[in-house]
Amino acid sequence: DIQMTQSPSSLSASVGDRVTITCRASQSVSSYLNWYQQKPGKAPKLLIYAASSLQSGVPSRFSGSGSDTDFTLTISSLQPEDFATYYCQQSHIKRTFGQGTKVEIK
Amino acid sequence: EEQLVESGGGLIQPGGSLRLSCAASGFIVSTNYMSWVRQAPGKGLEWVSIIYSGGSTYYADSLKGRFTISRDNSKNTLYLQINSLRAEDTAVYYCARTVVMTGIYDAFDIWGQGTMVTVSS
Numbered sequence: 152d153i154q155m156t157q158s159p160s161s162l163s164a165s166v167g168d169r170v171t172i173t174c175r176a177s178q179s180v181s182s183y184l185n186w187y188q189q190k191p192g193k194a195p196k197l198l199i200y201a202a203s204s205l206q207s208g209v210p211s212r213f214s215g216s217g218s219d220t221d222f223t224l225t226i227s228s229l230q231p232e233d234f235a236t237y238y239c240q241q242s243h244i245k246r247t248f249g250q251g252t253k254v255e256i257k
Numbered sequence: 258e259e260q261l262v263e264s265g266g267g268l269i270q271p272g273g274s275l276r277l278s279c280a281a282s283g284f285i286v287s288t289n290y291m292s293w294v295r296q297a298p299g300k301g302l303e304w305v306s307i308i309y310s311g312g313s314t315y316y317a318d319s320l321k322g323r324f325t326i327s328r329d330n331s332k333n334t335l336y337l338q339i340n341s342l343r344a345e346d347t348a349v350y351y352c353a354r355t356v357v358m359t360g361i362y363d364a365f366d367i368w369g370q371g372t373m374v375t376v377s378s
Binding site: 206 | 292
């Protein structure tokens with residue numbers, strides 16, 4: 152299986168901060184990379200697909216970039232409802248998730 | 258409204274078997290890719306299996322052999338059969354529609370609420 156590694160595993164930030172989360176694949180996944188947000192006790196929510204395409208209904212402060220093995224999720228101005236855990240996921244060969252990045256209030 | 262509702266979880270002894278169900282409404286299971294994803298308590302997401310619209314099935318390498326994904330088109334329902342259950346299978350099991358975006362990229366766009374499976378004696 153392709154391994155996905157996210158960094159950092161957790162971070163503390165304040166409302167209004169710019170937040171960047173990185174995801175690295177163990178081999179090239181081209182642009183077959185998605186990002187999800189999960190809040191406690193809830194199912195994940197799709198934010199970004201195909202590395203940089205914003206899912207319908209997702210605020211424009213979320214953006215994704217990258218290709219091949221290195222990807223980034225950026226939240227341009229962190230809002231109170233954005234405190235959650237974020238996961239990357241590849242769909243190039245089978246499917247694999249990263250271990251998650253927890254975004255906490257500073 | 259497009260919706261998925263899982264059922265079938267519960268407390269089961271090690272070595273037992275279980276079949277999880279995922280009933281879909283608002284869309285047709287058989288014309289979509291459908292997946293199972295699990296999450297152990299306090300842990301991250303783990304992809305389990307996918308079934309394509311054509312019927313092909315794939316599993317995570319670490320789980321191959323004990324898990325079987327299937328669907329019943331007449332009931333518009335997805336299933337996951339799990340045999341020889343182990344303590345490490347304890348998790349919330351989610352089903353998810355795996356929609357194809359822009360022709361080639363797919364993602365999990367609709368998720369159920371999850372069903373908890375606890376393996377313990």
